[in-house]
Amino acid sequence: MPEKPKSVVLLSGGMDSCVCAAIANQTHQLAFLHASYGQLTEAREHRAFRQIADHYNVRERLVIRLDSFAKIGGSALTDSRIGVPESGEALAPHAGIPVTYVPFRNAHFLSAATTWAEVIGASAIFIGAVAEDSSGYPDCRPEYYRAFEEVIRIGTRPETHIEIITPVIAMRKSEIVRRGAELGAPLQFTWSCYQFEDAACGACDSCRLRLRAFAEAGIPDPIAYRTRVAP
Amino acid sequence: MPEKPKSVVLLSGGMDSCVCAAIANQTHQLAFLHASYGQLTEAREHRAFRQIADHYNVRERLVIRLDSFAKIGGSALTDSRIGVPESGEALAPHAGIPVTYVPFRNAHFLSAATTWAEVIGASAIFIGAVAEDSSGYPDCRPEYYRAFEEVIRIGTRPETHIEIITPVIAMRKSEIVRRGAELGAPLQFTWSCYQFEDAACGACDSCRLRLRAFAEAGIPDPIAYRTRVAP
Numbered sequence: 001m002p003e004k005p006k007s008v009v010l011l012s013g014g015m016d017s018c019v020c021a022a023i024a025n026q027t028h029q030l031a032f033l034h035a036s037y038g039q040l041t042e043a044r045e046h047r048a049f050r051q052i053a054d055h056y057n058v059r060e061r062l063v064i065r066l067d068s069f070a071k072i073g074g075s076a077l078t079d080s081r082i083g084v085p086e087s088g089e090a091l092a093p094h095a096g097i098p099v100t101y102v103p104f105r106n107a108h109f110l111s112a113a114t115t116w117a118e119v120i121g122a123s124a125i126f127i128g129a130v131a132e133d134s135s136g137y138p139d140c141r142p143e144y145y146r147a148f149e150e151v152i153r154i155g156t157r158p159e160t161h162i163e164i165i166t167p168v169i170a171m172r173k174s175e176i177v178r179r180g181a182e183l184g185a186p187l188q189f190t191w192s193c194y195q196f197e198d199a200a201c202g203a204c205d206s207c208r209l210r211l212r213a214f215a216e217a218g219i220p221d222p223i224a225y226r227t228r229v230a231p
Numbered sequence: 232m233p234e235k236p237k238s239v240v241l242l243s244g245g246m247d248s249c250v251c252a253a254i255a256n257q258t259h260q261l262a263f264l265h266a267s268y269g270q271l272t273e274a275r276e277h278r279a280f281r282q283i284a285d286h287y288n289v290r291e292r293l294v295i296r297l298d299s300f301a302k303i304g305g306s307a308l309t310d311s312r313i314g315v316p317e318s319g320e321a322l323a324p325h326a327g328i329p330v331t332y333v334p335f336r337n338a339h340f341l342s343a344a345t346t347w348a349e350v351i352g353a354s355a356i357f358i359g360a361v362a363e364d365s366s367g368y369p370d371c372r373p374e375y376y377r378a379f380e381e382v383i384r385i386g387t388r389p390e391t392h393i394e395i396i397t398p399v400i401a402m403r404k405s406e407i408v409r410r411g412a413e414l415g416a417p418l419q420f421t422w423s424c425y426q427f428e429d430a431a432c433g434a435c436d437s438c439r440l441r442l443r444a445f446a447e448a449g450i451p452d453p454i455a456y457r458t459r460v461a462p
Contacts, residue, residue, distance in 0.1 A: 064299040068343045071293060074350035103349040104386055107342040111335060112299045118334040119305035139386040147385050151378045155335055155370040 004029045007124040007165070008113045013048030015190045015210060016168055019176050020128030021052060022185035023167040031060035031122060033113050037102075038070030044197035051189035060120065064112055074103055086203040100194060100205060106139040107148070110164070114152050117162050126165045130173065142169055173213030181219055188222040199224040235260045238355040238396070239348045241340050244279030246421045246441060247399055250407050251359030252283065253416035254398040262291035262353060264344050268333075269301030275428035282420035291351065295343055305334055317434040331425060331436060337370040338379070341395070345383050348393050357396045361404065373400055404444030412450055419453040430455040 007028035011017045012035075024030060034049040036042045046063065053061055083099075106129065113125045129140040138144070145164045152162050168176050180187050192210045193200035200207050202225040211228060214221040238259035242248045243266075255261060265280040267273045277294065284292055337360065344356045360371040369375070376395045383393050399407050411418050423441045424431035431438050433456040442459055445452040 062299070062302060064297075064302060066295075066297070068293070068295040068346060071295060072347050072350050074346075101388075102346075103388075104342060104346045104383070107345065107382060107386060108339070111338040111342050114338065115299060115305075115333075115335045116303050119303050138388060141385065144382065144385045147378070147382045151338060151375065151382055152335070154372065154375045154378050155338060157332075157334075157369060 005124065006031060006120065006122040007126055008033050008117045008120075008122045009126040010035075010109050010113055010128070011049050011052060012128075013045035013052065013190060014128070014192050014206075015173075015180065015187060015213075016128035016130055016176055018048075018052055018128075018187060018190045019180035019183070019185050020126050020168055021056065022180060022183040024124075024126040024165070025056060026183075028124060028126075030056055030058045031062070031116070031120060032056075032058045033109075033116060034061075034063045035066055035109055035112065036063065037066040037068075037105075037108075040195060041191065041193060041197050044191050044193075048189050048191040052186055055186040055189065062112075062116055066108055066112075068108070069102055069105070072103075086201075086205075101137050104139060106137075106144070110148055114156065114162060118156050118160050123161055124163050124165050126167065129166050129169050130171065130176070131169050132172065140169070142166065145169075172216075173209055174216035177213050177217040177219055181217070190223070196226065199226045202226055202228045236355065237262060237351065237353040238357055239264050239344045239351075239353045240357040241266075241344055241359070242280050242283060243359075244276035244283065244420075244422050245359070245437075246404075246411070246418060246423055246444075247359035247361055247407055249279075249283055249359075249418060249421045250411035250414070250416050251357050251399055252287065253411060253414040255355075255357040255396070256287060257414075259355060259357075261287055261289045262347070262351060263287075263289045263293070264340075264347060265292075265294045266297055266340055266343065267294065268297040268299075268336075268339075271426060272422065272424060272428050275422050275424075279420050279422040283417055286417040286420065293343075293347055297339055297343075299339070300333055300336070303334075317432075317436075332368050335370060336368075337375075341379050345387065345393060349387050349391050354392055355394050355396050357398065360397050360400050361402065361407070362400050363403065371400070373397065376400075403447075404440055405447035408444050408448040408450055412448070421454070427457065430457045433457055433459045 007024050008031050009021045009024050011032045032053045131141050145166055149164050192206045194204040194206045195201045236259055238255050239262050240252045240255050242263045263284045362372050376397055380395050423437045425435040425437045426432045
């Protein structure tokens, strides 16, 4: 059997990226990339990354640090002067772009993934972006990834060919949970909470989206919560 | 008179970015962004950045650190196992992509510039990329910047409008020197050498391109060299 092609998987440590990795694992060799960028739960997400990488026995791992977001500010995730909302803001349809939006964040991640992919000879980048049923971030839409692929095509060596694969982009969060469960994705290691690192807050938008997804999927969420706001 | 629009200028501290800043200064307010990424002459370039920023009295400055290039390797500029060439490689026409190419580097810089521009309300990003008479890097071509603008358009808030301006992209290096001299750009503060930080080596590809450019322009290069290889 021919060797599987190599892929760089952007793994934040959250549920979406974990299921994305489980999907990538079916067709590709895995190289995992994680970025710390001064988000409140940075250490906890890094632990989730390591546990998921161990689970899949991934040898090629890259952890980078981006200091620009914390220096620039402008998002509740990286600027301690802006509070993380517990209003359920992100669950309302057409609520606009929430304060947890980190401006143009995914381009930083994709740039690092492309540099690494070009050097290690990976032909795909997997990213667990979710367009609908998500947070309304402008850099989570399919057309964004097609445009970025064009930048990769023009901006790398002529012999380099890298596609961006977004396997969960059109799924509802509950479908992502079900798909992860089917594939045996280690959801017990994932972390979604924007606020806390010991037990999830259960109240921030990210916890609410996650709890609603597991509830809709009819699957118990394996991680610990301080409280659970009814979704 | 209406206030000038605000721009983010990517300022490496080299000659091209300095002249790019001088051009931006004619039409825009300046905010200067510099990235350290483990290049051999990082400290010297940072000093050039500060001196040029002082010259233009720029208050909004952002210095970021990208650790991914040094971790990934693959370029003579950030990987000490690959030697910086002194062969004049970059001066030969159609020489291909040299070992000083840092894979997909400009996307990292443009991503940081876009994040910052969106937060501070800048409507333009200036970058001193040079397509011809340069080093054959794939991310220095006009179509690359048009593709990246599309990513910005899709990937930022609907009300955000940011154009990428590449004022020196079609110039020969000697024209850049002349234009800089006309505009009073502080070329004495710029740094181009890939290897040394006290006096420029005069032998690496970047020094050779610079020396040739000043020679063709008929303007003396104001910085100190250890030796000067005839261009």
